[in-house]
Amino acid sequence: xxxxxxxxxxxxxxxxxxxxxxxxxxxxxxxxxxxxxxxxxxxxxxxxxxxxxxxxxxxxxxxxxxxxxxxxxxxxxxxxxxxxxxxxxxxxxxxxxxxxxxxxxxxxxxxxxxxxxxxxxxxxxxxxxxxxxxxxxxxxxxxxxxxxxxxxxxxxxxxxxxxxxxxxxxxxxxxxxxxxxxxxxxxxxxxxxxxxxxxxxxxxxxxxxxxxxxxxxxxxxxxxxxxxxxxxxxxxxxxxxxxxxxxxxxxxxxxxxxxxxxxxxxxxxxxxxxxxxxxxxxxxxxxxxxxxxxxxxxxxxxxxxxxxxxxxxxxxxxxxxxxxxxxxxxxxxxxxxxxxxxxxxxxxxxxxxxxxxxxxxxxxxxxxxxxxxxxxxxxxxxxxxxxxxxxxxxxxxxxxxxxxxxxxxxxxxxxxxxxxxxxxxxxxxxxxxxxxxxxxxxxxxxxxxxxxxxxxxxxxxxxxxxxxxxxxxxxxxxxxxxxxxxxx
Amino acid sequence: xxxxxxxxxxxxxxxxxxxxxxxxxxxxxxxxxxxxxxxxxxxxxxxxxxxxxxxxxxxxxxxxxxxxxxxxxxxxxxxxxxxxxxxxxxxxxxxxxxxxxxxxxxxxxxxxxxxxxxxxxxxxxxxxxxxxxxxxxxxxxxxxxxxxxxxxxxxxxxxxxxxxxxxxxxxxxxxxxxxxxxxxxxxxxxxxxxxxxxxxxxxxxxxxxxxxxxxxxxxxxxxxxxxxxxxxxxxxxxxxxxxxxxxxxxxxxxxxxxxxxxxxxxxxxxxxxxxxxxxxxxxxxxxxxxxxxxxxxxxxxxxxxxxxxxxxxxxxxxxxxxxxxxxxxxxxxxxxxxxxxxxxxxxxxxxxxxxxxxxxxxxxxxxxxxxxxxxxxxxxxxxxxxxxxxxxxxxxxxxxxxxxxxxxxxxxxxxxxxxxxxxxxxxxxxxxxxxxxxxxxxxxxxxxxxxxxxxxxxxxxxxxxxxxxxxxxxxxxxxxxxxxxxxx
Numbered sequence: 024x025x026x027x028x029x030x031x032x033x034x035x036x037x038x039x040x041x042x043x044x045x046x047x048x049x050x051x052x053x054x055x056x057x058x059x060x061x062x063x064x065x066x067x068x069x070x071x072x073x074x075x076x077x078x079x080x081x082x083x084x085x086x087x088x089x090x091x092x093x094x095x096x097x098x099x100x101x102x103x104x105x106x107x108x109x110x111x112x113x114x115x116x117x118x119x120x121x122x123x124x125x126x127x128x129x130x131x132x133x134x135x136x137x138x139x140x141x142x143x144x145x146x147x148x149x150x151x152x153x154x155x156x157x158x159x160x161x162x163x164x165x166x167x168x169x170x171x172x173x174x175x176x177x178x179x180x181x182x183x184x185x186x187x188x189x190x191x192x193x194x195x196x197x198x199x200x201x202x203x204x205x206x207x208x209x210x211x212x213x214x215x216x217x218x219x220x221x222x223x224x225x226x227x228x229x230x231x232x233x234x235x236x237x238x239x240x241x242x243x244x245x246x247x248x249x250x251x252x253x254x255x256x257x258x259x260x261x262x263x264x265x266x267x268x269x270x271x272x273x274x275x276x277x278x279x280x281x282x283x284x285x286x287x288x289x290x291x292x293x294x295x296x297x298x299x300x301x302x303x304x305x306x307x308x309x310x311x312x313x314x315x316x317x318x319x320x321x322x323x324x325x326x327x328x329x330x331x332x333x334x335x336x337x338x339x340x341x342x343x344x345x346x347x348x349x350x351x352x353x354x355x356x357x358x359x360x361x362x363x364x365x366x367x368x369x370x371x372x373x374x375x376x377x378x379x380x381x382x383x384x385x386x387x388x389x390x391x392x393x394x395x396x397x398x399x400x401x402x403x404x405x406x407x408x409x410x411x412x413x414x415x416x417x418x419x420x421x422x423x424x425x426x427x428x429x430x431x432x433x434x435x436x437x438x439x440x441x442x443x444x445x446x447x448x449x450x451x452x453x454x455x456x457x458x459x460x461x462x463x464x465x466x467x468x469x470x471x472x473x474x475x476x477x478x479x480x481x482x483x484x485x486x487x488x489x490x491x492x493x494x495x496x497x498x499x500x501x502x503x504x505x506x507x508x509x510x511x
Numbered sequence: 512x513x514x515x516x517x518x519x520x521x522x523x524x525x526x527x528x529x530x531x532x533x534x535x536x537x538x539x540x541x542x543x544x545x546x547x548x549x550x551x552x553x554x555x556x557x558x559x560x561x562x563x564x565x566x567x568x569x570x571x572x573x574x575x576x577x578x579x580x581x582x583x584x585x586x587x588x589x590x591x592x593x594x595x596x597x598x599x600x601x602x603x604x605x606x607x608x609x610x611x612x613x614x615x616x617x618x619x620x621x622x623x624x625x626x627x628x629x630x631x632x633x634x635x636x637x638x639x640x641x642x643x644x645x646x647x648x649x650x651x652x653x654x655x656x657x658x659x660x661x662x663x664x665x666x667x668x669x670x671x672x673x674x675x676x677x678x679x680x681x682x683x684x685x686x687x688x689x690x691x692x693x694x695x696x697x698x699x700x701x702x703x704x705x706x707x708x709x710x711x712x713x714x715x716x717x718x719x720x721x722x723x724x725x726x727x728x729x730x731x732x733x734x735x736x737x738x739x740x741x742x743x744x745x746x747x748x749x750x751x752x753x754x755x756x757x758x759x760x761x762x763x764x765x766x767x768x769x770x771x772x773x774x775x776x777x778x779x780x781x782x783x784x785x786x787x788x789x790x791x792x793x794x795x796x797x798x799x800x801x802x803x804x805x806x807x808x809x810x811x812x813x814x815x816x817x818x819x820x821x822x823x824x825x826x827x828x829x830x831x832x833x834x835x836x837x838x839x840x841x842x843x844x845x846x847x848x849x850x851x852x853x854x855x856x857x858x859x860x861x862x863x864x865x866x867x868x869x870x871x872x873x874x875x876x877x878x879x880x881x882x883x884x885x886x887x888x889x890x891x892x893x894x895x896x897x898x899x900x901x902x903x904x905x906x907x908x909x910x911x912x913x914x915x916x917x918x919x920x921x922x923x924x925x926x927x928x929x930x931x932x933x934x935x936x937x938x939x940x941x942x943x944x945x946x947x948x949x950x951x952x953x954x955x956x957x958x959x960x961x962x963x964x965x966x967x968x969x970x971x972x973x974x975x976x977x978x979x980x981x982x983x984x985x986x987x988x989x990x991x992x993x994x995x996x997x998x999x
Contacts, residue, residue, distance in 0.1 A: 080874025191736035211739035234721025251699035386568025
């Protein structure tokens with residue numbers, strides 16, 4: 024007698040009925056609805072049109088954002104997909120959320136959209152109040168200052184600049200710069216433009232502008248042909264899963280990486296390129312959803328302190344609630360987790376929080392024309408209201424458990440395809456056998472109405488909105504199981 | 512008998528009566544109206560509040576954007592100023608323009624504001640049409656491709672990347688990269704991250720992120736303490752004014768600079784850091800409104816071609832109509848003015864146009880999460896409609912002539928204070944005796960209801976909106992004359 028997979032893992036087939044409770048996302052659809060393979064004919068037509076203007080190699084399909092709702096993204100061919108990728112993790116509370124539509128309907132907000140100010144010189148009257156009620160209401164522990172920026176890359180670029188300025192002021196004892204420094208800075212030379220460095224981690228991703236890119240080590244194609252800085256790159260722990268079976272091995276691996284960090288700091292100091300700051304993601308998100316233990320981060324933070332380096336936690340992808348806490352670094356349980364925390368994506372525009380001492384000493388050192396966009400802060404205030412009102416962080420924790428348990432079951436059921444299920448909240452991932460398998464699974468899932476993303480060499484990443492409930496988890500697991508069952 | 516200035520320069524005192532014709536800016540105020548010195552008490556209060564959160568050293572005052580209209584910026588103390596700085600040149604058609612308010616009132620546009628897409632992977636259905644009707648309808652000569660970005664710095668960063676990718680593909684003959692290149696790129700080392708350079712000009716400004724900053728040479732404080740690249744910096748011509756009196760001297764000066772450019776290209780090639788691209792502003796805007804002749808730019812463009820360097824024209828500040836043409840480079844009269852033209856500010860979001868061959872060969876090489884913001888393109892479409900409907904480029908040319916003539920008269924009248932009046936369209940500037948004089952004049956003008964900006968060491972820059980008419984020019988000249996008359 025052949026035992027079918029259905030008999031062996033009956034729980035898997037109960038997801039939908041288990042979750043008969045109506046989802047609390049009122050503005051959601053009932054489920055995916057597919058009319059064509061994806062991309063469908065209309066998407067293909069538009070790709071041709073856009074191909075006259077841009078490289079369209081990365082485009083999945085074209086979207087009908089008007090018809091998209093909650094967890095569902097609708098495409099131009101009428102396909103409706105459960106979106107577990109959410110515009111690379113940047114849609115916090117689903118599509119066309121009523122709370123956000125209300126922001127648009129409020130006539131008091133019109134002027135904020137129409138008159139984009141140069142925030143650094145001529146802010147609107149309500150700017151201090153608005154960032155207090157939005158960004159500062161979720162400030163990381165120990166931080167009361169925030170600098171807004173337009174996007175994630177600009178946020179990290181400017182955070183690095185704040186680190187360099189702070190570091191040099193420390194070195195020169197807050198004295199005014201010499202004429203030699205001022206003059207050499209104008210032609211890109213030391214001592215005015217000093218040979219300082221930022222230490223980053225292999226597999227990390229911090230953006231693609233030239234400064235950020237020097238700390239990004241996700242894929243070669245992101246970096247190839249672009250001039251860079253000779254900055255140190257430390258290994259990020261490669262943990263073995265399940266974590267509780269490999270406690271000793273993982274602790275050793277983390278110790279090895281931390282030792283290497285200290286070695287690199289010393290080495291680069293000797294090279295005359297001192298490490299002014301260390302930048303790290305709480306979970307390496309583009310690089311393959313690589314986790315490390317809270318203990319690793321606490322010890323790394325201490326190493327930074329010991330060597331006088333600023334500790335910069337890049338929460339561009341992890342921030343905003345996906346891990347079940349508003350900031351992923353809250354899982355480390357520290358009062359003083361960082362000197363700088365950068366954000367973007369789910370926060371709807373970029374920026375960074377920082378300790379007081381990382382505020383630039385003079386105006387115009389951290390500056391650009393717009394320095395953010397107050398219209399995005401209007402939306403963020405509403406997003407935060409919804410998160411609080413609907414206890415979305417608790418919901419994410421609940422959905423995340425269901426998701427991760429489902430992934431554990433699936434990798435037990437399909438051990439030749441899946442491994443290393445991992446995650447925090449709904450910020451989860453699982454590895455496929457290889458990149459080709461991963462890519463095939465992603466396309467098949469999409470054709471069945473589930474939109475997922477890849478990351479790293481062969482990982483699938485889950486980045487649903489905060490309104491992704493257990494009901495949606497179960498919907499997903501059923502479809503995913505079908506995909507895997509059909510996978511050859 | 513003492514001849515008063517009024518008798519000596521009677522024309523100056525006729526500005527307002529000359530312009531009795533009602534200004535065509537219907538939604539404008541009649542003139543400035545000052546209640547307090549600036550910043551007033553409410554602004555000072557808010558500065559204190561914001562000072563708890565950010566460095567407020569660059570803040571002029573706080574604004575009431577709801578009450579601001581057309582050419583007038585209203586502050587939180589009820590002062591109404593004629594705005595000739597327009598948020599660092601980024602407000603194209605004045606405050607609260609009815610055409611832009613209509614964009615907000617159109618329910619079809621709601622979704623574009625509320626659901627910000629990841630344009631590189633999941634663009635909205637109307638994206639090809641929208642950028643065709645907005646950005647491509649004003650594409651520079653010879654360019655049919657455009658890449659949107661969020662801000663000016665990101666635009667230049669990505670334009671430089673496109674240049675480096677193009678240059679290396681040319682060098683390797685479009686072959687696929689070697690494994691050594693791929694591997695070394697991951698750790699920031701050559702050959703994967705090659706030692707290529709961008710040649711820029713002393714006095715130029717191209718943004719403040721680390722790549723851009725390596726080509727920015729405006730003020731030391733912008734660059735101090737930030738690590739940089741060893742890239743060549745050429746002299747920008749220092750022309751003598753009035754131009755028609757110094758034809759020979761200026762031609763020699765331009766020839767000297769061009770010779771230096773070629774020398775630097777050769778020198779950096781020998782150093783093993785070949786110049787992949789040359790970046791230049793048509794008018795050095797932050798660096799002091801430095802002009803060069805069309806002949807200079809034509810010859811520079813030829814030098815770029817001769818040495819196989821991409822020619823990147825940075826129109827972030829000059830683009831969008833302020834010079835009387837939509838792009839300042841149109842004044843050069845060339846069919847093939849550039850390989851890359853970057854923009855932001857008056858275009859409401861950033862990006863760059865490029866020749867076909869500068870499109871990256873593979874997806875994800877020029878990429879980030881948002882890659883622009885379609886809601887800004889909605890506004891841009893309307894801005895372009897208004898520019899066409901109201902012939903604003905002609906208006907700018909007309910206002911610009913009146914402004915420049917007025918500045919000529921004022922510098923003749925106050926030769927100990929003012930010199931070097933210069934400009935194209937309303938994109939004008941004049942020099943004060945020194946930086947302290949300039950700063951005092953700016954503050955006095957502001958207290959009399961005229962908002963201006965500084966640039967370079969001691970220049971005053973004029974950056975009005977495109978709806979700044981002769982009537983506003985005359986209003987300004989009268990007030991400015993009063994400021995100068997009172998200046999000790």
